[in-house]
Amino acid sequence: MSSTAANRPVRITGLILRYSCLLYIGVVLIFPLTGLVVKAASAGPVRIWAEISNPFAWHAIWLSLTTAVVMVGISVVTGTATAWVLARYEFPGKGLINALVDLPFSVPTIVTGLMLVALFGPTSTLGVVLSGFGLNIIYHQSGIVLALLFVCFPFVVRSVQPVLENLDPAEEEAAATMGAGRWMIFTRVILPALYPAIISGAGLAFSRALGEFGSVVMVAGNRPMSTKTAPLYIYGEVEGFNIEGALAISLVLLSASLLSLVVASRWARGRG
Amino acid sequence: MLQRVGLKLKNRILFRFRQTIFNLATALIIFNSGCEPSDRLSQSAPDRLTLGAFSVTREVFHNGLIPAFKQKWLVKTGRKIEFEESYLASGALSRAINGGFDADVALFSLDPDVEALVSSGLVDKSWNAGQNAGHVVRSLVVIGHRPGNPKQIDDWSDLTKPDVSVVYADPKTSGGARWNLLGVAASGFWPVTVKANPANADRNTAAKLLADVQQQVTVMDSSGRQSLATFLRLTGDAIITYENDPVQYQRITGQPLPYVIPSRTIWIEMPAVEIAGVTKKNGRSDIAKAFLNFLESAEARPIWSQFGFRPIDGDGNVEGLPPVPAGVVTIKEFGGWKKAREDIFGNDGLWTRSFINKGLAQSESKP
Numbered sequence: 001m002s003s004t005a006a007n008r009p010v011r012i013t014g015l016i017l018r019y020s021c022l023l024y025i026g027v028v029l030i031f032p033l034t035g036l037v038v039k040a041a042s043a044g045p046v047r048i049w050a051e052i053s054n055p056f057a058w059h060a061i062w063l064s065l066t067t068a069v070v071m072v073g074i075s076v077v078t079g080t081a082t083a084w085v086l087a088r089y090e091f092p093g094k095g096l097i098n099a100l101v102d103l104p105f106s107v108p109t110i111v112t113g114l115m116l117v118a119l120f121g122p123t124s125t126l127g128v129v130l131s132g133f134g135l136n137i138i139y140h141q142s143g144i145v146l147a148l149l150f151v152c153f154p155f156v157v158r159s160v161q162p163v164l165e166n167l168d169p170a171e172e173e174a175a176a177t178m179g180a181g182r183w184m185i186f187t188r189v190i191l192p193a194l195y196p197a198i199i200s201g202a203g204l205a206f207s208r209a210l211g212e213f214g215s216v217v218m219v220a221g222n223r224p225m226s227t228k229t230a231p232l233y234i235y236g237e238v239e240g241f242n243i244e245g246a247l248a249i250s251l252v253l254l255s256a257s258l259l260s261l262v263v264a265s266r267w268a269r270g271r272g
Numbered sequence: 273m274l275q276r277v278g279l280k281l282k283n284r285i286l287f288r289f290r291q292t293i294f295n296l297a298t299a300l301i302i303f304n305s306g307c308e309p310s311d312r313l314s315q316s317a318p319d320r321l322t323l324g325a326f327s328v329t330r331e332v333f334h335n336g337l338i339p340a341f342k343q344k345w346l347v348k349t350g351r352k353i354e355f356e357e358s359y360l361a362s363g364a365l366s367r368a369i370n371g372g373f374d375a376d377v378a379l380f381s382l383d384p385d386v387e388a389l390v391s392s393g394l395v396d397k398s399w400n401a402g403q404n405a406g407h408v409v410r411s412l413v414v415i416g417h418r419p420g421n422p423k424q425i426d427d428w429s430d431l432t433k434p435d436v437s438v439v440y441a442d443p444k445t446s447g448g449a450r451w452n453l454l455g456v457a458a459s460g461f462w463p464v465t466v467k468a469n470p471a472n473a474d475r476n477t478a479a480k481l482l483a484d485v486q487q488q489v490t491v492m493d494s495s496g497r498q499s500l501a502t503f504l505r506l507t508g509d510a511i512i513t514y515e516n517d518p519v520q521y522q523r524i525t526g527q528p529l530p531y532v533i534p535s536r537t538i539w540i541e542m543p544a545v546e547i548a549g550v551t552k553k554n555g556r557s558d559i560a561k562a563f564l565n566f567l568e569s570a571e572a573r574p575i576w577s578q579f580g581f582r583p584i585d586g587d588g589n590v591e592g593l594p595p596v597p598a599g600v601v602t603i604k605e606f607g608g609w610k611k612a613r614e615d616i617f618g619n620d621g622l623w624t625r626s627f628i629n630k631g632l633a634q635s636e637s638k639p
Contacts, residue, residue, distance in 0.1 A: 054619070055628055122437075122490070123506040139490050139507075222442055222492040225627040236444035239494070 036254070040247035051248035059225050060233035061252055067141060067229065068209035071148040072202045079156025079205075080198060086157070087164035104153050112150055113218025116143070139221030144229060147215040152205040159201035160194055167193055196268035203264025207257035318352035319345070321559050322550075324375035326362035326542075327497070331520060332579035333357060340575055341566050353559070361495070362447055369394060369547060376551050376560045379408070379544040379567075382447050384609050386543050394549035407541040408567040409581045410588065412600065413455025416503065416511040416518050416531040423509045427534045428456060431510055432484035439491050439508035441499040443617055448496035450613070451540045452512040453623055454606065456485055457616055459536045461605045473605070475622060482616075483626030485512075504529075514540055519580025519593070536599035541584070 040048065051057060086098055104112070121127050121138045130137060137143045167190065175185045213231040220227040228236070230253055237245040325333055338355050345353045358375065360368060366385035369375055370392050380386055386406065389395040400406035417425045423436050431438050441449035460478025490508055493499040496517070503511040504521075518529040544564055551557040566572055573583050577590040588596045606612035616623050 056624075117505075121505075121507065217494075221490055222494070223489060224492075235494070236442060239445035 033254070036247065036250060040244075040251045043244040043247065047244055048248040048251065051242075051245040052252060054245075056224050056228075057230075057233060057245065057249055060228050060230045061249065063141070063144075063228070064210050064230040064253070065256065067144045067148060068206050070145050071152060071209055072206045074145075074149060075152055075156050075205050076198055076202050079153070079201060080160050080194065082157045083160035083164055087161055101157050102154050104150055109147075109151055109212065109214030110218060113147060113215035116147055116150070116215070116219050120146070138219050139227065141227055143219040143221075144216055144227065147219045148209045148212055151212055151215055152208050155205035155208065156198060156201035159197045159204070163194055163197040164190075199264050199268040203261050203268075206260045206264075210253050210257050318354045319349075319556075319559055320354050320356065321556060321563060322356040322358070322374060322376045323378070323563075324358045324360065324365050324369060324373065325379040326365055326381045327359050328381075328514070328516065328520070329379055330357075330359045331524065332516075332576060332581065333359075336575040336579060337567065337572060340571065341563060344566065344571070345562070374550045374554070375547055376554070376556045377544065377546055377563055379542060381540070381542055382451070382609065383541075383543055383603075385447075386545055389545070389547065394547050395545050396548045399545045400543070404568065404584045405541075406543040406545060407584050408544040408564065409542050409576050410584055411540045411542075411581055412515045412533055412588075412596070413452050413458075413537045413540065414513065414515045414518070414531045414533050416513055416529055418509060419528045419530055421530065425510050426532055428459060428481055428485065428536070431488055431512075432481070433488075436488055436509045437490045437507075438485060438488045438510050438512065439493070439499055439503050440489065440512040441496050442492040442494055443623070445494040446496055446499075448514065449492075449499075450617060451514070451538065452496075453482065453616060454603070454612060455512065455534070455538045456482055457606075457622065458538045458599070458601045461601050479622040479626065482623045483629070486623070486626055514580075515582075515593070516580030523579065533594055533597055535597050536601070537597070539588070539600055539602045541602065 043051075052061070082101065086094065086101075117138050118124060119126060120130065120143070122131065122136070127138060135142075137146060171189050172185050175189050180188065211231055212229075213235065216229055217232055217235075220229060220232060222228050222232055230249055234246045234249050234253075237243070237249070323333065323338075334357060338357070342353055342355075345351065358365075358368075358373070362381040362385050365373075365375075365378060366380065366388050369378060369389060378389075383400070383406075386395060386399060390397055390399065415425055415428075415431065417423065423433070424430065425436065430436065440452050443449040443453055457478040459481050460474040460476070491499075491502050493502055496513060499511060500513065500517060500521070502508065513531075515531065515533070518531045521527070521529045544567055546557065546560040546564060548557070551560050568584060573590065576583065577592055580593070582588045582590055582593065582596070588600075603609055603612060606615065613621075615621055618624065
């Protein structure tokens with residue numbers, strides 16, 4: 001550190017890099033988000049509160065939050081398990097599976113929705129069989145969770161996997177020599193090391209899910225007070241010329257997302 | 273200081289945003305109309321007319337009305353006429369014209385889209401003074417069902433049966449869906465007494481039917497076209513839509529899409545106007561008026577009806593389409609568009625309240 005500090009040219013490049021990076025973040029992230037907040041705030045707190053407390057808006061926000069929480073709950077278990085399998089086991093086709101994990105990022109979400117409707121929709125073979133068991137998925141709240149599970153699948157896997165791969169086997173071996181069983185090793189040795197990664201993956205998945213539009217618009221059915229999520233509600237308000245309503249609900253989503261990310265990163269750091 | 277910077281920032285953002293939207297709209301229009309350089313000054317050049325119309329009328333204009341008018345114009349004046357056509361959703365068309373799209377004549381699906389142009393001075397205030405209040409053609413709100421009518425759907429009440437699933441578009445995003453739901457509500461607004469005074473309407477009947485039909489809805493897509501696509505993917509037993517939609521679909525694809533006209537429904541009246549702010553500048557006012565007259569004329573009538581549209585005057589009965597039932601209301605019985613919007617779709621409207629009355633139930637509304 002002290003050797004580079006004495007070296008002037010390196011410091012200048014460092015400064016340039018630092019400030020151009022900050023400028024970039026400002027232009028790409030902070031500028032548009034501030035615009036959104038300023039525009040929403042110009043409506044005034046009374047109007048914003050009226051828009052949020054409207055039962056239709058409130059239900060939409062509540063639905064977005066609950067479906068995101070359910071999805072994160074499932075994703076944490078399946079994502080950690082997937083990361084575990086990919087990090088710890090060798091099997092034919094592992095490279096392919098590993099590559100498949102990222103695919104949900106590259107499929108346009110509306111195509112995801114279309115695919116789910118074709119697969120599980122009320123007129124598909126699978127849909128007919130499932131509804132025979134009383135399981136209606138598409139155009140119901142469970143369909144929203146299903147779409148979110150697909151779209152957000154990579155988050156937990158990709159944040160846990162590298163940590164698992166870099167875990168020092170010596171700790172597990174030490175625990176084993178002291179007589180710990182496999183379950184005990186997992187819960188007392190491995191899991192504590194994974195917590196930060198799991199939580200940050202969960203935080204990312206949660207905030208991504210709050211704003212998900214493309215896939216949900218296809219599978220939800222868009223019924224007010226039933227399956228209309230907050231992003232769908234916002235779209236309706238924009239089309240219906242109620243820009244204040246759209247901005248107010250966007251503000252709620254933005255705050256919830258920011259809060260979840262901050263809490264997740266704090267928690268993760270506290271654990272680590 | 274900070275506030276002023278904030279304000280400046282806001283204005284700049286707004287300005288950029290508007291500019292982007294404007295550029296996009298212009299690009300879209302140029303793309304759609306295949307803009308040709310106009311050389312009006314040369315005597316030998318053909319006459320020209322720019323038409324903007326809402327999306328579902330594309331086929332009837334392009335394949336029916338425009339070729340017929342070209343022929344008529346040639347016979348009458350000995351001159352050729354070229355059309356530039358642009359088809360957009362009704363609201364988007366209105367916004368585009370307000371933003372500078374120079375259509376000479378425009379056809380919309382509802383009056384408020386014209387009124388937006390009146391308030392900006394592009395359309396004459398007296399646009400609806402004529403005999404048909406500015407409307408050139410109309411259609412009915414109908415119920416489309418599966419071939420063979422397995423669920424025996426004949427009227428609105430059949431849509432409230434527990435085993436029937438219904439699709440229509442979201443009235444928040446679709447002007448067509450607002451017409452469709454007014455068709456459902458027509459049951460409460462049909463009596464002759466309403467004509468004298470909208471306050472005499474049987475609001476309870478309308479509210480109950482709106483709520484009971486909504487209860488059976490599976491999907492609410494964002495536009496009428498998407499709703500039809502969902503229905504054609506075999507979702508739902510019934511679709512509430514404009515009569516011209518199934519007629520046109522059958523005509524184009526040859527596939528069956530049977531429909532019934534409910535005993536009580538509403539006339540969807542579509543206004544066509546001359547954009548005087550444009551025609552005054554380019555001197556096409558006479559052609560625009562001639563074209564508008566043609567749209568209402570007896571010659572145009574069979575062309576409209578082939579594509580499922582009905583004539584604006586008389587009882588609306590026309591060869592090739594089923595008879596019009598007795599209980600058809602118009603937007604007048606609802607007290608006009610402004611009042612209808614508030615009464616049915618406003619925060620305290622009949623349709624809106626049907627969700628509130630159900631309570632903030634976390635459970636799903638579908639059977």
